[in-house]
Amino acid sequence: MEKWNQSYGFLLGKVLQRMETKFAEGLVPYHINARQYGVLLFINGNPYSSQKDISENLQIDRTTMVSHIDYLETLGFVERTRNPNDRRSYSLMITSKGKDLLDSRWEFLNDIELEVLAPLNNQERQLLKDFLIKIWTTL
Amino acid sequence: MEKWNQSYGFLLGKVLQRMETKFAEGLVPYHINARQYGVLLFINGNPYSSQKDISENLQIDRTTMVSHIDYLETLGFVERTRNPNDRRSYSLMITSKGKDLLDSRWEFLNDIELEVLAPLNNQERQLLKDFLIKIWTTL
DNA sequence: AATATATAATCAGTTTAACTGATGAATTTT
DNA sequence: AAAATTCATCAGTTAAACTGATTATATATT
Numbered sequence: 065m066e067k068w069n070q071s072y073g074f075l076l077g078k079v080l081q082r083m084e085t086k087f088a089e090g091l092v093p094y095h096i097n098a099r100q101y102g103v104l105l106f107i108n109g110n111p112y113s114s115q116k117d118i119s120e121n122l123q124i125d126r127t128t129m130v131s132h133i134d135y136l137e138t139l140g141f142v143e144r145t146r147n148p149n150d151r152r153s154y155s156l157m158i159t160s161k162g163k164d165l166l167d168s169r170w171e172f173l174n175d176i177e178l179e180v181l182a183p184l185n186n187q188e189r190q191l192l193k194d195f196l197i198k199i200w201t202t203l
Numbered sequence: 204m205e206k207w208n209q210s211y212g213f214l215l216g217k218v219l220q221r222m223e224t225k226f227a228e229g230l231v232p233y234h235i236n237a238r239q240y241g242v243l244l245f246i247n248g249n250p251y252s253s254q255k256d257i258s259e260n261l262q263i264d265r266t267t268m269v270s271h272i273d274y275l276e277t278l279g280f281v282e283r284t285r286n287p288n289d290r291r292s293y294s295l296m297i298t299s300k301g302k303d304l305l306d307s308r309w310e311f312l313n314d315i316e317l318e319v320l321a322p323l324n325n326q327e328r329q330l331l332k333d334f335l336i337k338i339w340t341t342l
Numbered sequence: 343a344a345t346a347t348a349t350a351a352t353c354a355g356t357t358t359a360a361c362t363g364a365t366g367a368a369t370t371t372t
Numbered sequence: 373a374a375a376a377t378t379c380a381t382c383a384g385t386t387a388a389a390c391t392g393a394t395t396a397t398a399t400a401t402t
Contacts, residue, residue: 070332071312071313071316072222072316072319072320072331072332072335073219073222073223073226073237073312073316074241075332075335075336075338075339076215076218076219076222076335077219078262078339079215079335079338079339080212080215080216080219081262083211083212083215084212087212097358098212099359102213114379114380115379115380116378116379116380123217123220124359124360125359125360125361126379126380126381127360127361127362127380127381127382128358128359128360128361129380130380130381130382131359147379150368150369150378150379151367151368151369151379152367152368152369152378152379152380153368153378153379153380154379154380173210173212174210177210177211177212180211180338181211181338182341183337183338183340183341184334184337184338188334191330191334192211192331192334193209193211193214195323195327195330195331196211196214196215196218197214198322198323199214199218199319199320199322199323200214200217200218201322202321202322236387238388253350253351254350254351255349255350255351263388263389264388264389264390265350265351265352266351266352266353266388266389266390266391267387267388267389267390268351269351269352269353270387270388286350289349289350289397289398290350290396290397290398291349291350291351291396291397291398292349292350292351292397293350293351
């Protein structure tokens with residue numbers, strides 16, 4: 065029995081690795097990586113978030129988040145303003161330049177995903193997404 | 204539309220991250236990490252592999268592989284012998300101590316996976332695995 | 343057979359991200 | 373008001389990916 069390649073962890077890792085590698089290649093001209101794209105996506109969907117909010121939701125270390133936001137701010141994709149209700153934290157906002165980046169790569173991201181998921185048909189892909197969402201929302 | 208958490212990449216990453224974290228915790232007493240467990244699992248399933256074989260199959264950098272094998276050898280889980288047909292490469296073999304480690308943690312790995320996949324029923328879990336295998340084998 | 347090319351493993355050095363622990367400023371609790 | 377907590381930050385450590393070079397061996401070319 066070949067059990068080494070039968071674990072969910074192994075299989076998930078392989079599929080994810082493939083997606084991330086391809087997606088990262090498409091982000092090179094924009095000088096950000098897949099993780100930073102994810103952070104930007106989160107800020108877009110959750111405006112006025114603090115760095116802590118993002119850290120917790122995306123499970124990225126708080127100290128690493130500092131440098132991600134530093135970087136995204138330097139490139140003009142994100143704006144830090146103090147939260148007037150709690151001046152310890154920031155209210156993060158995506159800039160229009162940041163939105164442009166998201167839009168211009170969103171379709172590409174989906175293309176990549178479809179490419180990797182090509183062995184599945186429509187219905188199977190939908191099922192897969194349903195499963196993943198079900199797992200994630202109960203994590 | 205909340206699109207940031209709808210991508211396959213994001214969802215796969217979350218599920219995997221959860222599995223890996225939990226599994227890694229269970230490996231602490233054995234002083235290896237999830238990746239090294241994976242390497243060991245591969246060697247067990249593919250005896251006489253070279254370091255290059257493992258690197259390519261698991262997509263782990265060749266230079267990183269050197270230190271993984273160094274480490275696993277030091278702990279007595281793996282044995283390097285020269286491949287008599289090509290003395291540039293090694294024939295890697297798992298030791299009985301290595302096999303013991305695999306066995307003793309294999310059930311634990313499956314428990315973790317089941318725990319994370321708990322929101323799915325039997326049939327759904329099987330479907331998920333089928334999907335992943337289908338994708339992986341055509342990568 | 344001699345020479346050139348290619349390959350497996352290794353080593354040294356750089357880069358990136360995760361992580362630990364500490365600090366300052368602001369906020370909340372007692 | 374004092375103590376405890378929280379958010380962001382910084383300095384330093386660790387782990388892994390990566391680049392480029394080297395050594396030993398193997399293969400291909402002349």
